[in-house]
Amino acid sequence: MAQNARSRKADKVVERMGRKLTRQMVGSLVGCVHCGMCTDSCHYVLANPDDPTYAPAHKADQIRKIFKRNFDWTGRIFPWWVHAEDIRTDADLEKLKDIVFGKCTNCRRCSLNCPMGVDFATLNRMARGALVSVGIMPEGVAIVSKDQWEVGNQMGVLPQDYLETLEWLSDELENEFKDPAARIPIDKMDAEIVYAINPREVKYDPRTISDAARIFYIAGENWTMPSEGWDMTNFGLFSGDDELGAAVAQRVYDRVIKLRGKKLVLSECGHGYRSTRCEGPNWSGKAVPFVIESSVLTMLRYIKEGWIRVDKTKNKEVVTFHDSCNNARSCGFYEEPRELLNLLVPDFREMYPNCAENFCCTGGGGAMSMSEYTPQRLKSAKIKADQLTATEAKTVVTSCHNCVDGLSDVIRHYKLGMKVTQLVNLAANAMMIPEKVVVPVEVPIPAVALPLAGFKILVVDDEPDILTFLAAVLEDQGATVIQAVDGEQALALTVREKPDLVTLDLSMPGRNGGYVFEEIRNNPEITSTRVCIITGKPELRRLIYERPVAPPEGYLDKPVNEDTLLTSVRMILELKHPHGNA
Amino acid sequence: MSESLRFVSDDLQLMAMSFMALVYILRIRWLLKFKASRDRQAPSENRDASSFKGIVYSWANIAMPWSMESTRRMSFFYIQFVVFHLTMAANIGMSIVIPYAPGLIRPMIVVRLLQILFAAACAIGCYRMFRRLSNPAMRLISTPDDYFSLALLTVWSFVSIFAAPNRPDLGEGLLMVYFIMTAFFLVYVPFSKISHYLYYPFTRFYFGRTMGYRGVYPLKRVTQPKPTNR
Ligand code: SF4
Ligand code: SF4
Numbered sequence: 001m002a003q004n005a006r007s008r009k010a011d012k013v014v015e016r017m018g019r020k021l022t023r024q025m026v027g028s029l030v031g032c033v034h035c036g037m038c039t040d041s042c043h044y045v046l047a048n049p050d051d052p053t054y055a056p057a058h059k060a061d062q063i064r065k066i067f068k069r070n071f072d073w074t075g076r077i078f079p080w081w082v083h084a085e086d087i088r089t090d091a092d093l094e095k096l097k098d099i100v101f102g103k104c105t106n107c108r109r110c111s112l113n114c115p116m117g118v119d120f121a122t123l124n125r126m127a128r129g130a131l132v133s134v135g136i137m138p139e140g141v142a143i144v145s146k147d148q149w150e151v152g153n154q155m156g157v158l159p160q161d162y163l164e165t166l167e168w169l170s171d172e173l174e175n176e177f178k179d180p181a182a183r184i185p186i187d188k189m190d191a192e193i194v195y196a197i198n199p200r201e202v203k204y205d206p207r208t209i210s211d212a213a214r215i216f217y218i219a220g221e222n223w224t225m226p227s228e229g230w231d232m233t234n235f236g237l238f239s240g241d242d243e244l245g246a247a248v249a250q251r252v253y254d255r256v257i258k259l260r261g262k263k264l265v266l267s268e269c270g271h272g273y274r275s276t277r278c279e280g281p282n283w284s285g286k287a288v289p290f291v292i293e294s295s296v297l298t299m300l301r302y303i304k305e306g307w308i309r310v311d312k313t314k315n316k317e318v319v320t321f322h323d324s325c326n327n328a329r330s331c332g333f334y335e336e337p338r339e340l341l342n343l344l345v346p347d348f349r350e351m352y353p354n355c356a357e358n359f360c361c362t363g364g365g366g367a368m369s370m371s372e373y374t375p376q377r378l379k380s381a382k383i384k385a386d387q388l389t390a391t392e393a394k395t396v397v398t399s400c401h402n403c404v405d406g407l408s409d410v411i412r413h414y415k416l417g418m419k420v421t422q423l424v425n426l427a428a429n430a431m432m433i434p435e436k437v438v439v440p441v442e443v444p445i446p447a448v449a450l451p452l453a454g455f456k457i458l459v460v461d462d463e464p465d466i467l468t469f470l471a472a473v474l475e476d477q478g479a480t481v482i483q484a485v486d487g488e489q490a491l492a493l494t495v496r497e498k499p500d501l502v503t504l505d506l507s508m509p510g511r512n513g514g515y516v517f518e519e520i521r522n523n524p525e526i527t528s529t530r531v532c533i534i535t536g537k538p539e540l541r542r543l544i545y546e547r548p549v550a551p552p553e554g555y556l557d558k559p560v561n562e563d564t565l566l567t568s569v570r571m572i573l574e575l576k577h578p579h580g581n582a
Numbered sequence: 583m584s585e586s587l588r589f590v591s592d593d594l595q596l597m598a599m600s601f602m603a604l605v606y607i608l609r610i611r612w613l614l615k616f617k618a619s620r621d622r623q624a625p626s627e628n629r630d631a632s633s634f635k636g637i638v639y640s641w642a643n644i645a646m647p648w649s650m651e652s653t654r655r656m657s658f659f660y661i662q663f664v665v666f667h668l669t670m671a672a673n674i675g676m677s678i679v680i681p682y683a684p685g686l687i688r689p690m691i692v693v694r695l696l697q698i699l700f701a702a703a704c705a706i707g708c709y710r711m712f713r714r715l716s717n718p719a720m721r722l723i724s725t726p727d728d729y730f731s732l733a734l735l736t737v738w739s740f741v742s743i744f745a746a747p748n749r750p751d752l753g754e755g756l757l758m759v760y761f762i763m764t765a766f767f768l769v770y771v772p773f774s775k776i777s778h779y780l781y782y783p784f785t786r787f788y789f790g791r792t793m794g795y796r797g798v799y800p801l802k803r804v805t806q807p808k809p810t811n812r
Contacts, residue, residue: 023618024792027785030613033778034723037652037659045719052719061723074773083725112801113652115644115663116778117785278796281622288624297627332626332797352806356798357651 009134010087014070016130020242021071025126028118029067032057038120041113043359044103047380054103056110060120062099063127093136100127101138102373106238107325107360129240137239140369144235148248153231155199165202166225169210173217177433182217184209187259188224192496193298194261195225196232196252196276198269198401205401211428212267215299218431219307222497223265229255232266233401234275237326238366242283249280253288263291265298268422270324270400271364274331294333296399299427300340305492310344310430318347319426320393322407323358324400332356337399337423344426349391359383361398363406378413381406385414395419397426450478455573458482458499460490460516461534462508466558470503470534473562474569487511491519494526501572504552506535506544514544521549530572534560587754590761591681598768605772606780613784626797636794639801640786649801662706669703670735672696673742677764680748680757693746700742707736731774738763 006014021029034057039045044054052058061083068075068084075084087093108121131137132145147156163186170183185191193216201208216223229251236245256264266273277292302308321341328334334355341348351358362381367373388396388410396407396418407420457479459470464485471481482497484490486508494502502520506513513533520526532554533544545551553572556564583591625631639649647653653660676696679686687693711732714720738760745760771777793799 021616023613023616023784024788026613026616027781027788031778031781031785033775034720034725034728036717036720036723037650037656039719040655041652052722055719055723057723058719078727078773081726081730111789112798113650115650115653116782117640117643117789119785119789278621278623282619285622287622292624293627329798330796332631332793332799335802336627350804350806353651353803355803356801357803 006086006088007090007093009090009093009136012134013087013093013130014066016133017066017126018071020126020129021067024119025123026067026071028060028120028123029064030072031116032060032064032114032118033116035115038110038114038118041109042104043107043109043362043383044376044380047382056104056120059099059104060118060123062096063123090136093131093134096127097131097136097138098373100124100131101141101366101370102376105325105360105362105365105367105377107364108329109325109357109360112329112356125237125240127240128238129242132239132241138370138372140371141235141239141366144366144369145239145241145244148231148235149244152228152251153199154233154235155203157199157202157231159227162199162202162230163227165206166209169206169213173210173213176214177217184213185224187227188222190260190262191222191224192262193221193223193265194256194259194263195223195265195267195295196230196272197225197267198233198272199231200233200401200405201267205404208267208401208422208424211424212295214428215302215308215424215431218433219302221307224259224261226255226259229253232264232272232276233269234272234280235366236283237271237275237279238369245275245279246283246285249276250284252276253280253284256290261290263293264288265293265295267295267401268399268424269402270326271402273333274326278331294327294336294399296333296337296340296423299423300336300343303340303343303427308427309432309434310427311432312344312346312430314430315345315426317345317395318349318393319345319395319397319421320349320351320388320391321354322351322361322388322396322398322403323355324398324403325358325360325364327399328358329356333399340423340427341397344423344430345397349393351387351391351396359387361400361403361406361410363402363409368402368405368409378409381410381413384410385416388416388418389414393418395421397421397423399423450476451570452573453478455501456480456482456497456499457569458484458490458493458497458502460484460487460502460508460513461505462486463505466505470565473565477566487513487516490516494520494529495523498526499529501530501532501553501569503532503534503569506533506540507537514540514547517544517552518547518549521547530554532556532568532572534558534565583750584754587750587758587761588681590758590765591677594761594765595677595681595768598765602768602772606777609772609777609780613781618788621792621795626795631795631797633791633795636792636799637787637790639794639799640790641783643786643790644782662709665699665702666706666710666735669699669739672699673703673739674764676742676746677761680745684748687746687748693748696746697743700739700746703739704736704743707732707739711736725775727774731770731776734763734767734770735776738767 038056042056048054065083065085066087068082069079069086075082104124106121106124111119111121144154148154166184173182232252234245234248236248266276273294281287303310323334362377362384367377404420411418457474459467459481461467462485467483471483474481482493484493487510504513517531520529531552533552534556536558538557554568556568643649647660714724741760741763744756750757790799
């Protein structure tokens with residue numbers, strides 16, 4: 001019996017394989033007709049024309065033969081006829097390891113080029129996972145996986161280092177904008193956006209964090225970074241370890257839930273995006289109760305909706321764009337980065353092939369952590385190097401940290417003289433800094449609770465002096481005050497921030513207060529928001545009350561003094577008056 | 583028509599087909615026993631993405647040689663594929679038409695067309711055998727089943743050239759060989775890679791469903807402008 005001749009580890013690998021096989025995988029295992037159509041889609045094959053062992057179908061056959069021998073009766077009955085073969089010794093497992101980790105970056109390019117729909121990359125990942133389950137893996141994979149299991153992030157960044165990095169980045173930001181609000185909020189509750197990053201950013205590229213922070217600040221975003229569960233990368237994708245994948249993704253999701261964040265925004269990282277956005281819910285078996293999006297989409301929205309303004313001429317270099325395999329080929333995320341890039345640079349040159357057909361940076365699938373395979377990785381990178389050279393660009397933009405490292409290695413090795421950057425860097429560089437930045441100001445809650453503590457109030461007025469006066473009075477009483485200078489902004493902030501009260505000026509340029517008021521009442525999401533009209537034109541009062549919607553909760557005429565304002569606000573918020581008269 | 587020819591063209595075919603169908607049913611049951619994984623993530627950020635579109639695109643992929651780099655690059659191989667597969671379908675059709683509706687292939691034009699197809703398939707089969715033997719990567723991935731299946735179809739196509747006129751009156755030998763080969767083919771198919779057409783709808787369904795849901799399918803790409811001679 002074949003089973004009896006197996007080593008203990010080989011036995012476990014076969015057993016795990018049996019548990020992990022899905023219908024999709026079995027289809028891919030039985031569906032290959034050995035037509036060879038996929039062969040030339042692999043960068044390893046193209047860079048090693050004399051070595052047929054790199055052919056995707058051959059690599060897949062090393063997994064297929066185990067499957068056929070153990071799970072498919074054609075292979076059980078006629079093993080020789082269909083090349084079915086069992087895996088027996090630990091040496092066999094080591095050989096398989098060198099194929100699934102060392103000869104494939106799981107880029108899925110061959111899968112896309114197979115007429116039968118054979119998804120080799122998925123099979124390869126499954127085989128990696130089976131080997132990892134018995135401890136057979138490249139050393140780098142073992143180290144990184146351990147860090148992600150134990151420290152909570154794949155680069156072993158300690159909590160203290162992470163928080164200190166955010167601290168000094170905040171100091172820099174505050175200095176740059178001369179604004180105490182210009183800081184990176186940590187663990188802020190109820191934020192609109194919880195921003196998760198790649199630990200590489202803390203360790204090697206903090207510029208990407210500060211660039212993102214500058215963008216959030218200028219956009220006036222209500223955002224935060226979590227003190228835990230901040231690593232959105234996931235080595236489970238590379239190691240094939242679904243348990244690690246599920247645990248890491250869940251750590252991030254749990255944190256967002258705990259902070260009651262509305263949306264999880266992921267910094268630019270292809271495998272992080274795929275793991276956290278796409279595969280995480282599959283690994284953990286649960287759907288995620290909040291929105292997850294790439295920061296590329298967030299930045300694109302900011303520009304399109306006017307939250308930030310950019311001047312593309314600030315990015316002078318000729319650039320090309322490299323699609324990350326995980327973004328483009330596994331998540332269909334290739335149009336939005338191009339749309340954003342075109343808003344950020346004047347001279348963008350496509351790389352061919354591109355989008356989902358692009359070639360891997362050759363550092364994918366965790367290859368950067370497997371130093372034993374570096375020579376063959378760099379040899380296969382010739383394809384990428386040629387692709388980059390053909391663009392004649394001096395800068396390659398990518399939306400993936402892993403690709404930044406992979407491409408930098410290719411550029412160094414082939415002496416291409418190019419530089420690699422990300423969309424966030426270009427966006428931050430192109431961003432125009434307005435004179436006045438409106439940010440949701442969070443007032444620290446003092447030890448003695450103030451009467452308006454815990455209330456969020458949006459003050460809307462086009463006159464800066466009045467805005468400052470209203471904000472100061474309300475903040476002094478403990479309210480969290482958000483400011484808006486026109487009707488457009490007022491509506492957006494009301495929807496986004498869900499304030500307890502809006503103080504609304506009626507006469508403003510653009511969308512006036514009357515319009516804003518009616519919009520608030522007509523929008524079921526915010527219809528119950530309490531509104532206090534504060535206007536210098538009492539004649540407009542009639543217009544407000546004649547609208548076919550419920551009247552505002554309060555009405556004050558300008559000039560308004562501190563006492564009247566506070567009394568009205570407290571009445572509207574149904575707080576007991578300090579003097580007892582409701 | 584002799585009793586033996588009637589038997590091999592009729593009863594034997596029915597037996598072989600029933601056997602094939604039975605094995606196929608067992609095979610599909612076996613495949614369905616494996617759990618299909620689901621996509622639990624929120625829909626793609628690409629507003630046009632849909633599983634349905636992905637599935638349709640994935641199934642239609644075979645008829646859209648422009649949709650894959652491999653078929654774009656290997657257009658000659660793609661044409662061979664089309665001819666070869668159409669011929670195999672025609673050949674199966676002929677094995678049913680001869681015993682049950684021989685009138686359909688009586689016109690000489692139909693016979694000649696079939697013969698041209700069979701000859702083309704035979705030539706393609708020979709070329710593919712050569713490719714499989716001469717290309718190191720192809721040699722490496724080829725199993726005895728791959729060689730045998732290809733040889734079987736090539737020889738079957740060759741024999742079909744002579745069976746197409748359906749003239750038992752001129753000698754039953756070739757028709758006997760044709761029907762015996764057809765029966766053998768039907769019995770062998772479920773155990774061989776030839777049964778890939780059985781898996782095709784499944785593999786492409788699941789791949790298309792995921793790729794469609796995630797917005798990868800239908801594929802979009804920016805094509806390289808043709809170099810202009812200035
Ligand atoms: S994986 Fe697909 S393209 Fe590659 S040899 Fe198999 S059937 Fe052909
Ligand atoms: S997944 Fe990518 S690296 Fe792996 S065999 Fe396929 S094309 Fe090659």
